[in-house]
Every structure is written in structure tokens, then in C-alpha cells.
Amino acid sequence: MSKLPAPAADGFCAQAWEHTAQLRKAIVEHPFNTGLADGTLDREVFAFYIVQDARYLVGFAQALAAAATRAGNAEDAAFLSGAAQGALVEERRLHAGYVTEFGLTDEEIAGIGTSPSCLAYTSYLRACALTESYPVLLAAVLPCFWVYQHVGSAILESTGDTSGHPYRAWIETYADDAFAEAVLTARELTDRAAATADAETRQQMLEAYIRATEYEWMFWNSAWIKEEWPTAAFLG
Template sequence: MTFTQQLRETNQDLFEMIFHHPFVEGIGRGDIAKEAVMHYVKADFEYLNAFMKIYAIAMSKSDTRSDIAFFHEQVGFTLHSETGPHMNLCDYIGVSYKELQGHPLPPTADHYVKHMMYHAYTGSLGEIYAALLPCPWTYLEIGKVLMEKYKPQANHPFYRWITFYADSGIEALTETLCKRLDACAEEASEAEKNRMRDAFRKSCQLELCFWEMSLTCETWPAGNIGVTAP
């Protein structure tokens, strides 16, 4: 069993909790509260901005052109392709995408970003892979679970969102990240592998918390006066 297969098995509990979260199941049914969708898009837009910066940090730690090319390609994918699912959600709530950009991160999303930034700045390339991997991996499996359970047709309000994440492109990205993390783990000490395990599990936990944050429209105590988006 590879290192990433072990990670997936160890974190099955969190994957199952994500699959059965009310927000995720609401995507499958097509009936999420519009306020929750709006909150999700606002947070996810800024989260993905941070995700691209972490790819850039990883690029600066790369020793090979292959690694540099991979991270460069993923910045482009996040910047251009992942706007599609956001646009689907914006169409559902009847709000322009531009209106939902530039908002401060809610507490959970802020924590998630800083968790990944910590590993990006202080950790190895393997730690960065481990912190990043749960995002595409959980979304890929969410897409597949929703396709299987709800079998959405083109008239489903979240058809574009579901099919995007169930697509072979997300699967290929997840597989590539797994292979790269497995390669890092082969060269890592047990202490470093433990840091990778911790980074991966915390990212899985924060993926679950991100859905809950969106559903409850989580905000900072006493508001965001004077605070701007990162």
C-alpha cells in the first residue's frame, strides 16, 4: 500500500462526513439556501487565490523543471478553469461573480489558508503536497458520489459543478499529486512523514469545516470592520 493510499484509508472517517454533510447533499439535491451558496463562493474565491500562491511557493522550492512546470500549470488551471463551478453557483443565486470577490475570509477559511501557508513556508515539498492534496481529492470524490447517488441531468441546477469535479481532469490532478507525494514519502524520514500525515489530516478536517462554515454563514465576532481580503 502506498503512502497516499494509507492516508486515504486513515482519513475515511472524514471523507464520509464530508460526503454526508448537508451542504454537499444539498448540491446533490439542488436545494441549498442561497445565502449559504453566496457565503461559500465569497470564501472559496479568496481560498483559491491563496491556493495559487501556495503553488508559487512550492515552485520556488522545486529543484527540477518538471516540478516547476507542474506547479505553473496548476496555477493556470486554478486561475481559469475553476471559475466554471463558481459561475454555476452564481447563476443559481442570481448574483454576479464580481460581486462575490474581494471579501474577507471567514474564520474557518482563514485558518485553512494559514494552515497551508505554514507548511508551505516552513515545511518540505512533501508537506506542501500533503496539505494541498485533500482539496482536489475530496472534491473529486464528492463529484463521483453525487453523480452516482443523484445521477444529475443537464437541467439540474448544479450539473456543471458536479460534472466538473467528477471529471477525469480532476482525477488526473489528484493522481499526479498522489504520485508526487508518494515519491517524497519514499525519501522522507519518519518524522517528516508524520508531519505529512498531520498536514493531510488537518486539511481534511478543514475541508469538512469549510462546508459547515458555508452552511452556517460563519462570520468573525464583532464583524470585519477595517478588514480587507488577503
């Protein structure tokens, strides 16, 4: 596992990272993630999370693909389009492995409704892709990279040896050196976009980053409680 270098002290990412310090701490210390770390997380809770995450990744990939079309150079466009493909292929392969391990049938998966928090988060990213500027869209998708890498690394650091761990594949995916490199690239890309943005756009970027990080906490919490629509009882 490699530790990411600190963001540039005067860059956007440093400001966003510092601004969300308490929220980031709350994410790492959430019961879902502490249970994930020590292996005690209920398998049904994790299965619910996996189903929601697979659905979320579709919206995330669409937002990344939209960002790729607005990139100012071929290198940035290639990174963003590659990340979109990775969200749909590589990470969903991880999900498929857990679905098989847990013995979930297609009928059981279809029977798990999309949670309010999952729909809200994906809708937010899609809305950013449609209505916000390129720098703001980059800030909105960054937490899914950065927060996951932070959580995965924190869990790996706390557990040490993951051999025999029931959630080893998940931990090693997000604490992996290759994923850390992707996070660093996403940070650098966002910092560059912010460096040429005006003050109003930078403020919008910060707001988007904060909101997406809030959705990260809500997403894990929704899995922890296996969140359902409170109106379901009124719809038969």
C-alpha cells in the same frame, strides 16, 4: 466519470486515505453536500460558498506556486505551476458563472466577509508554503485535490443524470476525467516525495494531510452556516 485507481498499498497516500476514512465520510454526508447532491441546497448558502471558495483559491494557488519552485524536476514543477494557474483561472471561471447566474453585484460580494474557517485554511496553506518542507507542503495541498474529486464523484454517482440539475456545472467540474487525472498526478507526486523522506517527515506529512482534510470539513460547514466572526458585534 473515471474511478481513480487505489493508492499503492504501502504508499503514503494509502495511509492518509485510510486514516481519514471517517472524516471523509462525514464530508460526503455533510448537509451542504447532500443538499448539493439532490439540488435542494439554498442558493444563498451556495453563493456564500462560492465567494469564500474564490478567496480560498488565491491562497491555494500561492501554496501550489511555492511548491512548484521546490520541485526536483521540470515535469513536477510544470504540473504544480499549471495547477496553480488552474486554481486562479479555470475554477474561478466556474465561480464567475455562478456569480452571474445568482445576480451578485460587486458590492454584494464585497459585503460578504471572509469567514473564519476560510481565513484559517488559507493561512494554514500559506504557513506551510513558508515554513514546511516540500513533502509536507505537498501533503497539505493534496486534500483540496483529492477530497473535491471524491465528493464530486460521490455526488455524480448518487445523482446519475445531472441534466437540469441546478449545480450541474460544479458537479461535472469535480467529477470530470481531466480533474481525476490531475488528482492522480498529485497523489503520485506526494507518494514519491514520501518514499524518500525520513520517518519524522512522513509523520509531519500525515499530520498536514489530516489537518487540511479537517479544514475541508470546516470549510463546507462554514458555508452551510454562513459563518461569521463571533466578535463582529463588538466592532461596530
